[in-house]
Amino acid sequence: MKIFSSYHPVVLLCYFLSVTVMVMFTAHPVLLAEALLGGICFCTVLERGNQFFRNLAFYVPLFLMIAVVNPLFSHNGMTPLFFLNGNPVTLEAILYGIDIAVMLVAVMYWCKCYNIIMTSDKFIYLFGKAVPKISLILSMALRFIPLFKIQMKKVSVAGKAMGLYSSKSRVDKVRSGMRVFSVMVTWSLENAVETSDAMKARGYGLKGRSHFSLFRFTARDAVLLSLTILLTAIVLTGTGLGSTAFLFYPKITHMSFTPFSVVVYVAFGVLCFLPFLIEVKENMKWKYFVSKI
Template identity: 30%
Template sequence: MRVGIFDELTFFSRLHPLVAAIYFVELFTLLLIFNHLVLTLALFVGLCGLCGWYFDRQKVWRTLKGVGSLMAMIWLFNVILNQTGRPLWIGHLGSLTVRITQTAVLYGVTMALSLGGMILAFVLFNGVITTPKLSYLLFPVVPRLAMLLTISLRMVNLFTQKFRRLVMLQKTRGIVVSEGAWRGRLQKTGQLLRILLIDSVSAAMETAVLMEARGFGAKKRSHYQTFRWQAMDAVFGVVSLLVFAIIVGLRLHGWGWTGDITQFGVLGPGDWWAGLIMIGFINLPLMGEVGYRLCEN
């Protein structure tokens, strides 16, 4: 899912790829190690703010609408499948008893926010870690995997563009994919996807032949774009590691996590401190933007 790439004049885009990658590893880790509602809400809102700051807000809003449907599905599954905790509503469907419990509602919202945060973090990752940066990080270590990832990311973007062009072409012929009965829409979409699949396989085979003709893998690959380590990279990397270590230390002491789902609540005692530190961690790029602009001026 790509919303866009960052402006080259921003602080986040000028970070060394290694520092930016470490920050995203820390961010994804935080999304996995907490399960309290307020903490996951702080992460989700913070990521929404970062996406709104760096990307076009209309594209971010469209992304949020798509993410919202997945979040609603996760919440609904939790409410239906989780029957533990204090019941809020009890209904009967024939011989089947349906219970909506407080634990299911709270835990479902928490898991939905975690999923939404993961998707938004991946959107940010795509905007910051561009193809040259990904190549710079991975080619010296795993060149074949790096090439596979860069080609895959490029193919996904091309796949989306070709699908939109096909939809627009079908409209000129009087065929609208988004109108009609659901069965007809499904058949029209399936026909377009079949065309795209055949075209993608053909393009992949052609790319493989071209790579073999150019001798890929015969020698070490050079880089078109190089990245230099700067003072701001060291400062941002050290600060993010320190804040991340503090948050992980709080998690190891039991903050922000409930092991027994039957005792699941909105927030544990003292977790407000972890939430405030976490908000500071998410806002580190914005703090860096302020410092970067001050230094430039």
């Protein structure tokens, strides 16, 4: 259990939305680098040790591929470095390719973290109030998938015990698979309609229904939420005022280092490293307490 995943789902959703949306829609190198580093750090804390290198084995080639492909297809830009098949390969296009690659990999890392933190129960809880029926369908579908797995095993074992399709030939295997699947479809539909009858009998859809959930909004949730909103507001103001505008084409613009734009960089950096810092703080606390025993 990671400490960050114990925050209230609303806070977590706001946090992830604000980070990923801003990463996705900015082209500014500083912001993107901050997001990528923050995402990698956070992801590393969340996953087991060896997963870090497995991630690298996937993301580094992806990164290179995106970075290399852009200058081959895009010939915009004012500074040609060399010519390839009569087409100019420009400095701007190479840098823009790297920039886009950083953005894509950063978003993928953040989505990975999101998938680890936002488990399906949190997802259902978030949308349960706004769209109760849809989220009920979602939660039923989520429950049916493992149920189908169990039932499928039962059906196929029962079939084998009766001596159906127990030979080892390929054709028989496929036919038994089809048979099990067909049984499963019938069974699950009938089972589902019975479920709905049971729901009706217990008064589903009547007024005054209450919800149960384990999530409570506490003081630390309020702190994290207000911090997220504050930092996001700073960055968005900066983007709106154009102090983080950055263009690659036709010529790379100079990076602005006015006091306000530095504030924006710092704000976004803090936002990206927040979960990592929270985890590190918690780890240190744990180590400290352990050392006292």
